Amino acid sequence: MKAIDYVVRGEGELALADLLERGAKRAPAADRIITGGRINKLDALPAPSRFGGVMRGIDPNEQFKYLITSRGCPHRCVFCCSPKLWGRETAFHSAGHIADEIEYCVKTYGIIYFSIRDDNFTLRRKRVLEFCRLLRERKLYIMWNCQSRVDTLDEEMLVEMKRAGLEHIQLGVESGSKRVLSMYDKRTTVADIERASAAVRRAGVYLAFYLMAGMRGERASDIGKTVELIRRTLPGDGMVSPVALYPGTALYDEARERGDIDDDIWFRSKENGIYLRGEAEVGRWIQRLANELGAIRERSWYRERDFRAHRRVVGDGCWVTDILEGDYYLDGELYDRALERYRAAADRHPGNPWPFLRMGKARFMSESYAEAERDFASVTNIVPPYYGGWLKRAESLLALGRREEARECAERAGRLNPYDFRIRNIRKILR
Numbered sequence: 001m002k003a004i005d006y007v008v009r010g011e012g013e014l015a016l017a018d019l020l021e022r023g024a025k026r027a028p029a030a031d032r033i034i035t036g037g038r039i040n041k042l043d044a045l046p047a048p049s050r051f052g053g054v055m056r057g058i059d060p061n062e063q064f065k066y067l068i069t070s071r072g073c074p075h076r077c078v079f080c081c082s083p084k085l086w087g088r089e090t091a092f093h094s095a096g097h098i099a100d101e102i103e104y105c106v107k108t109y110g111i112i113y114f115s116i117r118d119d120n121f122t123l124r125r126k127r128v129l130e131f132c133r134l135l136r137e138r139k140l141y142i143m144w145n146c147q148s149r150v151d152t153l154d155e156e157m158l159v160e161m162k163r164a165g166l167e168h169i170q171l172g173v174e175s176g177s178k179r180v181l182s183m184y185d186k187r188t189t190v191a192d193i194e195r196a197s198a199a200v201r202r203a204g205v206y207l208a209f210y211l212m213a214g215m216r217g218e219r220a221s222d223i224g225k226t227v228e229l230i231r232r233t234l235p236g237d238g239m240v241s242p243v244a245l246y247p248g249t250a251l252y253d254e255a256r257e258r259g260d261i262d263d264d265i266w267f268r269s270k271e272n273g274i275y276l277r278g279e280a281e282v283g284r285w286i287q288r289l290a291n292e293l294g295a296i297r298e299r300s301w302y303r304e305r306d307f308r309a310h311r312r313v314v315g316d317g318c319w320v321t322d323i324l325e326g327d328y329y330l331d332g333e334l335y336d337r338a339l340e341r342y343r344a345a346a347d348r349h350p351g352n353p354w355p356f357l358r359m360g361k362a363r364f365m366s367e368s369y370a371e372a373e374r375d376f377a378s379v380t381n382i383v384p385p386y387y388g389g390w391l392k393r394a395e396s397l398l399a400l401g402r403r404e405e406a407r408e409c410a411e412r413a414g415r416l417n418p419y420d421f422r423i424r425n426i427r428k429i430l431r
Contacts, residue, residue: 004032010085011036011071013045042071042093047101049108059419061387065111067101069093070118075149078185079212081248082119090123095130103140110386110416112353114144120172121146122153129157132164141352143167143320147210150196151188158203159314167320168206170239171196176229177222180215185250190229197233204302204310204321209238211289214275214282216243216251223285230292234300238293240286243276251276302328319345323354330358335366353382353389360392369399387416387423394426406430 008015015036039045049064070093072086082088093101105111122128135142145168146161158166173193175181181188200207209230213223230238245252245261255261255276265274275282302310307325314321326341339362346355360375373396379389390413397406407430413423 007033009033009035011039013039038087038089038091039071040091042069042091043097047104049101049105059417060109061111061417061419064105064109065114067098067114067116068118069098069116069121070123073119073123075187076185076250078183078250078254079243079246080119081246083250084248092124092127095127095134098131099134099138099140102135102142103138106140106142106383108385110383110389112142112383112386114142116144116146118147120149120152122148122157125152125154125157129160132160135164139349139351141165141319141349141354143323143354145169147172148196149188150192153196153199155199155202155313158199158205162203162205162314162320163318165320166205167324168208169200170208170210171200171235173209173229174212175215175218175222176226177218178225180218180222183215183217184212190225193229194233197235201234201306202309202313204307204314204318204324206237206302206324207233207235207300209233209235209293211238211240212243213240213285213289214243214277216276218285220281220285223288226289227292230289230296234296235293236297236300236302238289240289240293242273242282242286245274245276304328317348319349319352319355323358326358326362330362330365333365335362338362351382353379353386356382357389357392360396364392364396364399367399369396372396373400385416387413387420390416391420391423391426394430398426398430403430 006019013036015034018034049060070090072088072090073080073082074088074090076083076088102114105114134140142165144165146166147170150171150173153171158169161169171193172186174184174186176190176193178190181190197207211226213226215222243251245255247263252261256263261274302324304325307321307328310321311318322341322345326338326345329335329338329341339359342355342359342362345352346359349355356375356378360372360379363369363372363375373393376389376392376396379386380393383389390409394406394409394413397403397409406426410423410427410430413420414427417423
């Protein structure tokens with residue numbers, strides 16, 4: 001195709017370097033498909049957040065909070081292209097590299113929440129524990145979430161992760177049916193799912209499930225078993241997806257061999273995905289699972305008695321427990337009780353912006369604007385490049401009628417993050 005100069009297979013960094021060395025000259029067709037070399041030591045790669053050139057259309061506050069700290073997976077789930085892409089080998093960033101990257105993002109961009117998007121962050125237990133130790137040792141008070149398989153988690157790891165800021169974990173569950181799990185070649189059991197879910201809930205980390213429906217041969221009775229699993233394990237959140245066909249997956253190759261699809265389907269189809277099954281019944285199964293996740297929320301979200309149990313597991317000094325319990329009270333507009341939990345975290349960890357951010361929110365909601373402004377000022381003192389602290393100060397000062405000071409804070413927020421619509425709005429109000 002004239003519109004395509006080159007195709008790179010696999011990892012792109014070394015292939016891109018090769019293309020740059022070739023220069024702008026267009027290669028013969030036979031030389032225009034390049035296989036990128038495997039990078040086994042990811043620490044050798046430059047960190048995206050340290051890019052020194054001009055960034056156009058990129059919001060660093062959003063882009064750099066997403067971290068991928070490994071490549072590959074040793075498993076062979078039939079719906080995933082990872083085995084074909086990585087050859088079932090996994091390469092890792094070191095724990096020190098991850099901590100360095102987070103510390104740089106906190107100090108440079110003021111990012112205080114991170115989402116680790118590895119296929120399975122908990123695959124190498126020793127690395128996870130070392131990472132958590134470094135976060136605590138360096139007093140990097142971030143909150144974060146990650147993804148995990150159910151068979152690589154244990155309670156000790158979850159406790160250390162929560163003490164280092166973990167507040168939410170997403171588990172690759174897929175189904176509550178032993179038969180369907182076998183068809184997915186997950187190499188996990190329903191008992192594994194129940195054990196991991198119970199460990200997450202004991203540690204007081206918010207639990208989410210990734211679920212799928214519409215596997216070849218899946219029946220309504222299998223969906224019923226997934227519903228029963230949801231009711232037993234009580235995830236607080238979840239995502240339900242139809243089984244999709246992606247190039248490089250075993251499911252895709254099997255469908256192509258059966259003659260159900262061919263590679264031209266990507267040019268013919270106008271749909272937003274190519275799914276294994278298109279029956280209306282699959283759509284009803286997805287809706288049933290989504291409805292069940294919503295229906296159990298009254299029981300799945302943590303309450304006062306749960307937070308007491310969490311402290312027995314992770315200890316009284318875990319600031320994440322204080323924040324989550326305070327949030328529970330704040331949702332119920334129990335401002336004094338929320339402030340009590342936030343203040344406990346602030347007293348134990350005065351260099352942590354999260355308790356002050358939450359205290360400011362509670363006080364703003366209860367119309368104590370002067371106290372809210374002082375709390376948000378503490379946030380800006382602790383993490384000066386965090387735009388959210390300056391935005392919240394501006395909103396508090398505006399509520400107090402101190403427009404000039406509010407304008408200064410809003411301008412500071414805008415310089416730190418020109419993409420946030422809330423900042424643009426308050427700057428318009430203050431003109």
